[in-house]
Amino acid sequence: MDRRTFLKSSGAALAVGAMPSGLLAQAQQPAPVLIRGAQIFDGQNADLISGMDVLIENGMISEIGQNLAVPEGTEDGQTAQVIDADGRVLTPGLTDAHVHIMWNDTIDELLFNSPHEYTGAMAAEGARRMLMRGFTTVRDAGGPSYGLKKAIDSGVLPGPRILPSGFFISQTSGHGDFDPRLNYLSPHFTGQLDPAYLRGWTIIADGVPEVRKAVRENLRYGASQIKIMGSGSITGAHDPLDVTEYTLEELTAIVQEAAHWGTYATIHAYTDQSIQNAINAGVRSIEHGLFASEETMQMMKDHDIFFSTQFLSFSVTPEVAGMTGSALPKFLEAQAGAQNGYERSKALGLKMTFGTDILGKIDLGAYQSQEFTARTKYYEPVDILRQATSLNAELFKRSGKRHPYQDGEIGVIAKGAYGDLLLVNGNPLEDISLLANPEDGLGLIMKGGKVFKNTL
Numbered sequence: 270m271d272r273r274t275f276l277k278s279s280g281a282a283l284a285v286g287a288m289p290s291g292l293l294a295q296a297q298q299p300a301p302v303l304i305r306g307a308q309i310f311d312g313q314n315a316d317l318i319s320g321m322d323v324l325i326e327n328g329m330i331s332e333i334g335q336n337l338a339v340p341e342g343t344e345d346g347q348t349a350q351v352i353d354a355d356g357r358v359l360t361p362g363l364t365d366a367h368v369h370i371m372w373n374d375t376i377d378e379l380l381f382n383s384p385h386e387y388t389g390a391m392a393a394e395g396a397r398r399m400l401m402r403g404f405t406t407v408r409d410a411g412g413p414s415y416g417l418k419k420a421i422d423s424g425v426l427p428g429p430r431i432l433p434s435g436f437f438i439s440q441t442s443g444h445g446d447f448d449p450r451l452n453y454l455s456p457h458f459t460g461q462l463d464p465a466y467l468r469g470w471t472i473i474a475d476g477v478p479e480v481r482k483a484v485r486e487n488l489r490y491g492a493s494q495i496k497i498m499g500s501g502s503i504t505g506a507h508d509p510l511d512v513t514e515y516t517l518e519e520l521t522a523i524v525q526e527a528a529h530w531g532t533y534a535t536i537h538a539y540t541d542q543s544i545q546n547a548i549n550a551g552v553r554s555i556e557h558g559l560f561a562s563e564e565t566m567q568m569m570k571d572h573d574i575f576f577s578t579q580f581l582s583f584s585v586t587p588e589v590a591g592m593t594g595s596a597l598p599k600f601l602e603a604q605a606g607a608q609n610g611y612e613r614s615k616a617l618g619l620k621m622t623f624g625t626d627i628l629g630k631i632d633l634g635a636y637q638s639q640e641f642t643a644r645t646k647y648y649e650p651v652d653i654l655r656q657a658t659s660l661n662a663e664l665f666k667r668s669g670k671r672h673p674y675q676d677g678e679i680g681v682i683a684k685g686a687y688g689d690l691l692l693v694n695g696n697p698l699e700d701i702s703l704l705a706n707p708e709d710g711l712g713l714i715m716k717g718g719k720v721f722k723n724t725l
């Protein structure tokens with residue numbers, strides 16, 4: 270049986286579009302919620318707006334003002350809920366521009382040792398925890414998240430909104446070529462099945478025709494942006510950190526295919542060469558990128574590229590980051606270069622996303638919130654809050670018509686925006702660590718007008 274027949278007959282994890290939508294309950298619109306007496310951080314303005322009421326109806330913010338009237342119940346008999354903020358700070362739901370929401374164990378477990386449904390079962394719990402940390406929208410930077418997204422969007426599972434990248438697009442022996450076995454020969458030549466492909470993680474594609482096909486295949490499932498593996502990595506099975514992956518021609522073809530669908534490509538890239546190639550090819554955001562020279566960072570600035578790097582990953586010890594074996598020396602090398610990257614990008618004023626890239630064992634997910642405090646060495650709390658709300662939302666808009674959530678704005682508190690809101694037990698503009706400890710720091714978590722946590 271060739272690979273394609275196998276995929277068709279097995280249905281694999283990839284055929285999310287084949288599920289009849291009637292099997293999933295349609296989400297019932299939540300009852301109206303009136304939040305009274307909040308201080309608003311609107312996602313942009315450094316000044317809080319005090320004494321405000323916010324009304325959320327049909328999942329969206331419908332009114333902001335003083336002394337708003339409690340709305341009447343809905344037609345289906347639900348009564349409005351009133352929440353007294355008591356002067357707490359109301360912020361937009363948090364966003365994360367770089368998660369791997371399906372990656373809740375080691376890659377060995379996810380790809381080789383466990384049944385493939387284990388990945389989905391773990392991701393359901395991982396997504397719930399992420400929402401309970403206050404993250405209401407995330408850009409998934411690679412992994413088989415289409416099915417999870419569908420279950421969350423339908424209201425069955427709690428979790429953030431997901432902008433999925435789907436399959437990593439990786440070259441042979443690139444960062445997305447996960448199989449560590451050196452007796453495992455290329456599927457291309459041997460017809461052996463690649464577990465990373467079968468489980469929806471990676472398409473290994475080399476050369477312009479193959480990368481075009483890979484992007485087109487990924488867009489079929491609903492990728493809102495394309496994730497390229499463009500350089501060596503810390504956790505990769507084969508590629509040393511200094512390796513540049515893909516040619517300018519291949520990158521240009523990927524970007525062009527994404528652009529034909531009205532969206533963009535982002536790239537995992539550490540080396541100067543890979544970042545420059547990516548910028549010249551038209552890639553719109555750079556992931557990690559910490560070894561970029563000053564010249565290259567200036568190119569990022571000139572081309573209005575988002576810099577999507579992580580501060581926490583290189584602030585922790587290798588033990589905490591779970592770095593062992595071949596990953597350990599690469600981690601230490603990256604850590605040594607990271608400092609320069611942070612300082613250069615800050616000095617140039619690059620558009621810095623809030624992205625965490627926390628992956629591995631599910632309990633490590635809690636570190637996602639520590640990114641807030643890890644950034645305080647470089648940024649003021651208001652800058653970090655903007656990164657995690659309105660600035661990420663600006664990046665998400667680069668998906669154009671492939672953006673899955675176009676009914677309203679994300680990352681802001683404004684009339685017509687999604688009812689994705691948090692009440693913070695204190696002022697995060699003065700003490701950002703409130704967000705690093707969401708269990709005590711967050712009194713209310715609401716997504717799409719639905720209350721998922723309320724301790725008030």
Ligand SMILES: [Zn+2]
Pocket residue numbers: 367368369410626
């Ligand atoms: Zn990543």
